[in-house]
Amino acid sequence: MGVKNLWDILESCKKILPLHHLQNKRVCIDLSCWMVQLQNVNRTHCAMTSKLYLQCLFHRLRALIALNCSLIFVSDGSIPSIKLSAYRRRLNVGSEVNAEETNPKIVSSLRRNMGSEFSCMIKEAKSLGKALGIPCLDGVEEAEAQCALLNSESLCDACFTSDSDAFLFGARTVYRDICLGEGGYVVCYEMADIERNLGFGRNSLITLAVLLGSDYSQGVYGLGQESACQIVKSVGDSAVLHRIALEGISFAQKPKVSKKKARSLSANHERDANGADSNFQKNTEFMEVINAYLKPKCHPPDSDAVYSESRKTKVLLPSFLSYRVLAIYPFNRHQLQQICAQFFDWPPEKTDEYILPKIAERDLRRYASLRSTSSNLGVKVSMDEMPVKCPISSIIKQRKLQGRDCFEVSWEEVHGLNASVVPADLVERACPEKIVEFQERKAQGKKRSHCVSRPKKLGNMPSAEEIDLKLQKLLLDIENESKTTRGASLSGRSKLEKTSALIQADLAIQELHLEDKLEKEADSVTTTGCKSVAPGPGGTEVIDLMSPLPVSAPSSTRQGANVECIDLIELSESETEISPDHARKARDLRLFIASIKDD
Numbered sequence: 061m062g063v064k065n066l067w068d069i070l071e072s073c074k075k076i077l078p079l080h081h082l083q084n085k086r087v088c089i090d091l092s093c094w095m096v097q098l099q100n101v102n103r104t105h106c107a108m109t110s111k112l113y114l115q116c117l118f119h120r121l122r123a124l125i126a127l128n129c130s131l132i133f134v135s136d137g138s139i140p141s142i143k144l145s146a147y148r149r150r151l152n153v154g155s156e157v158n159a160e161e162t163n164p165k166i167v168s169s170l171r172r173n174m175g176s177e178f179s180c181m182i183k184e185a186k187s188l189g190k191a192l193g194i195p196c197l198d199g200v201e202e203a204e205a206q207c208a209l210l211n212s213e214s215l216c217d218a219c220f221t222s223d224s225d226a227f228l229f230g231a232r233t234v235y236r237d238i239c240l241g242e243g244g245y246v247v248c249y250e251m252a253d254i255e256r257n258l259g260f261g262r263n264s265l266i267t268l269a270v271l272l273g274s275d276y277s278q279g280v281y282g283l284g285q286e287s288a289c290q291i292v293k294s295v296g297d298s299a300v301l302h303r304i305a306l307e308g309i310s311f312a313q314k315p316k317v318s319k320k321k322a323r324s325l326s327a328n329h330e331r332d333a334n335g336a337d338s339n340f341q342k343n344t345e346f347m348e349v350i351n352a353y354l355k356p357k358c359h360p361p362d363s364d365a366v367y368s369e370s371r372k373t374k375v376l377l378p379s380f381l382s383y384r385v386l387a388i389y390p391f392n393r394h395q396l397q398q399i400c401a402q403f404f405d406w407p408p409e410k411t412d413e414y415i416l417p418k419i420a421e422r423d424l425r426r427y428a429s430l431r432s433t434s435s436n437l438g439v440k441v442s443m444d445e446m447p448v449k450c451p452i453s454s455i456i457k458q459r460k461l462q463g464r465d466c467f468e469v470s471w472e473e474v475h476g477l478n479a480s481v482v483p484a485d486l487v488e489r490a491c492p493e494k495i496v497e498f499q500e501r502k503a504q505g506k507k508r509s510h511c512v513s514r515p516k517k518l519g520n521m522p523s524a525e526e527i528d529l530k531l532q533k534l535l536l537d538i539e540n541e542s543k544t545t546r547g548a549s550l551s552g553r554s555k556l557e558k559t560s561a562l563i564q565a566d567l568a569i570q571e572l573h574l575e576d577k578l579e580k581e582a583d584s585v586t587t588t589g590c591k592s593v594a595p596g597p598g599g600t601e602v603i604d605l606m607s608p609l610p611v612s613a614p615s616s617t618r619q620g621a622n623v624e625c626i627d628l629i630e631l632s633e634s635e636t637e638i639s640p641d642h643a644r645k646a647r648d649l650r651l652f653i654a655s656i657k658d659d
Contacts (some may be wrong), residue, residue, distance in 0.1 A: 062204075062224030063265070065285045067236070069225070073253040074236075079244035081129070084429050085560075086130040087235070088207040090221035091196070094120075095181050097222070111403045114184055118400075118414075121192055126418040128425035130356050132216065133189050133196035135182055142352050146275045184403070191396040193389040197365060205229040205356035213361040218248075226273060227251060228265050228353040232612060242462060258289075261297035266353045268292060270309065276349045301350060308343040337502040391419055393475050417480035420471050423451045424482060428490035433551040443493050450491050455498035471493075489510045495637075 098113035124131060173179060186196045199206040207219035208229035218233035219226055226234050227249075237247040254260050260268075271288040273279025280288075295303055359365045396415060400406040427450060434441055443450055452469045456479060459466040465484040471477050488495060 062222075062226070062274060063228065063269045064279065066224040066265070066268065066272070066453055069258070069268070069285055070254060070287060071251055072446075073249055073257055075248045075250070075253070076245050077248050079123070079238075079246060081246060081248075082124060082129045083127045084129070084214075084425065085217040086132070087124075088132045088134050088197075088216045088219050090203045090207055090219065090223065090226075091133045091182060092203055093222045094220065095178070099178070099181065111184075114188065114403055116256050117185055118188060120238065120240060121189065121194065122415055122418045123244070125192065125415075126421045126425075128422045128429065129396055131189070131194045132210075133186060133194055134203045134206050134210075135164070135186070135196060135198050136172065137199040137201045137357075139172060140201045140276075140352065140357070141170070142276045142348060144170060151489065177189055188396075188399055190389065191392045191399055193391045195389055197359070200357045200359060202229070202356060204231075207231065209356070209358045209361065210366070214364070215361060225269065225353070226271060227254070228262065228274075229356055230262065247268045248488060260289075260299070263301045264292045266295045266350055267295075267300045267304065267352065270304065270346055270349055274349075276352050304342075304346055304350065308346060373523045391475075398468055412476070416475055416477040420451060420474040420480055421486070423474065423484050424486060424490050427451060428486060432489065439643070443491055450494070452487065452491055455487070455494050467495075467498075546647075 094117065095113065098116045101113065101116060121131070129195040144573045189196060197206065204219065204221045204223045204226040207216070207221060208226045208231035211219050211232055212230040219231050219237055220238070220271045222236055232251045234249045235246045236249060239245050251262075254265075268285075268288055270277055271280050271283055271291070272285060292300055393412075393416075397408040397411045401408070427446075429450060430448060431441070431446065449472065451472055451474060453472045454470050456468040456470055459468050459481050461481060466481045467484050467487050468479055469479050469487065470479045
């Protein structure tokens, strides 16, 4: 819970930051707070046996891993003696608590029940985090106090907790909540904003806990948050705790104006020794609350537990590599597959599909951070000269996911992952040389495809010789077909074209026969000026071709005179005089031939 109504008091300092704000940061997580949130989600939607809370934790972790957000789980230790009364109220064990049970001199911290349902959830979360390469630090008492200590000592950038008393333990930046998916964000509070906007420092917040109530105190009955804030501001952050040590909370109690004022004053003067002892006891309780926030039981920053979890990389690496390059624990692929198969019934392929692209993206962000840090220090190192190999092998193609420019890339050696999609800006920061190679390869491919496409179009077109051969074959087919199809009506465009070609071919043949016949007759005319006809019964009949044609006799006269009639064909005086029907058919044939050549 933390301090009563403190989140409402700090509402004006709340900031909604995009999820990528966590990129390349080291964050301590109050694991108990996260599991309480996810447990409530699980109870709302389905039974606890479905392990929905663990699936939600897995997806939350993989999203942060992809951002190269280094995480440290911090779990609760023993329950502080000063918190026993509040702890029992939450468990509905009983509201009556003896004074001896809250006295730290008599009762030590209470060890938690490690066999409870919630403790089992914490164990499952720890095993999942270990498989993902996330270390876990078991706190001495309060997890948020340990997170605040790491944050105040600059061993982490922020704390993830929903307990507002993290600021009372010394935290500087607190992430209260997180939302994943498209448009994901984190709810952030910073102590610098609280000091600047509200004028409350750490001492003032501790005083509000004494006045309003918290896990460690009941607060002053009847005192609201607005009145408490005004009282604290009036005293000042630097002097408020000293004032409580001297006077208790008497300065915070408003004087009452009533008819019984004199009687009250008289009663105060007649206060006996028991009343003085009671006030002294209350002041002692307030000081215990203050000391619980100022001096919490935690692992010191230089202890073996903290050193091995959060500062080990700083000692082993140069200062410019700092703590955002190497993970404490490596990612254990086989162990993660076993956990997901046990709790989620996932096959190994599904687990790899979820986590391997995120692991690869994290490695790329670490590589980009290393290059950026070197560049900021004035050391410009090419990709080939980097001490760490670039995880990207090559860029396959450009992609666009949810309106964001991305690249589909192939990886070098990322636990068997072949390819995945990563943001384009990340690739540009990590290895711009790969983008240049991709653009050059893409430009060469366009030139090659452009040069190859033209010969294909030319090669598909038939040559002039092929067209002539096809045309001759078509004419032969038409001539052969004319013997059986002449006189029949054809339908459709193809039949009309074949008919026109057939008629024109017949005309050409007839013209050739007539030319031969005329040549023979011309030879005979030049010698005799007439043509001989087969002799009749009266002898040889000679016809003068230059004379007008004789008048045809009636049929009866022809039969009686036994005269042979000959039908003559009038020849045109020039070759250009042809009938309109023939001209139309010739034109159709030429158009048909031209269309074949165009095709």
